[in-house]
Amino acid sequence: MEVITEKQKQLSRYAKALSHPFRIYILELLAQQNCCYSGDLTEIIPIAKSTMSQHLKELKKAGLIQGEIEAPKIRYCLNRKEWEKVQALFKSFLNV
């Protein structure tokens, strides 16, 4: 693994976060609109709330989203700063 650069690792981490259609969908919603409550997402995407929680956790782990508590709800938003890193890395990788 020593041949792999940090950029390559980071890009593959981002790609892994994007490797599920639900997570793509969630990110599109958050990127296009503004923030979203987890419950709203569960109404749009028909999965158990625990499963949704897992997907949101994955996206959080990758740094792509962040959640602000608005008790008893949680308002999830895109992490715009991290999003720019995603854009930059993919842009240079795809050289678009």
Place this chain on the structure above:
Amino acid sequence: MEVITEKQKQLSRYAKALSHPFRIYILELLAQQNCCYSGDLTEIIPIAKSTMSQHLKELKKAGLIQGEIEAPKIRYCLNRKEWEKVQALFKSFLNV
């Protein structure tokens, strides 16, 4: 899964293909330089040839690369046509 569009599914498939650092590396090599023999890749990336074969299989499955037989070697190249689709999908997703 009915809420998911074909575009979202395709994007997540591409992302899954990119979700391993070795596969990122392989694609970078093929995109920047020209084609490559599998054996050359195994010299650069220190993994068993069977493992390399699996990664190449994944990339082939996603349509990103193609192999031409130059017996007894196999010359792997980027599938430029599919690569453009990847660029287009990610571009519109990241809206860069």
Place this chain on the structure above:
DNA sequence: AAGATTGTTCGTAAAATTTCGAACAAAAAT
């Protein structure tokens, strides 16, 4: 204080991913 709402965590299960070495296949070189 008791109940309702919201979302996470836990336990579980099935499926997929990653990795390796051994065995195999195909064609070139000797």
Place this chain on the structure above:
DNA sequence: ATTTTTGTTCGAAATTTTACGAACAATCTT
């Protein structure tokens, strides 16, 4: 014709991913 080279496929094992319901925690409402 046999050996060498190259890469795939096959088994096997460890890990990760995906999914669900039940139980739990935190906060708001009544």
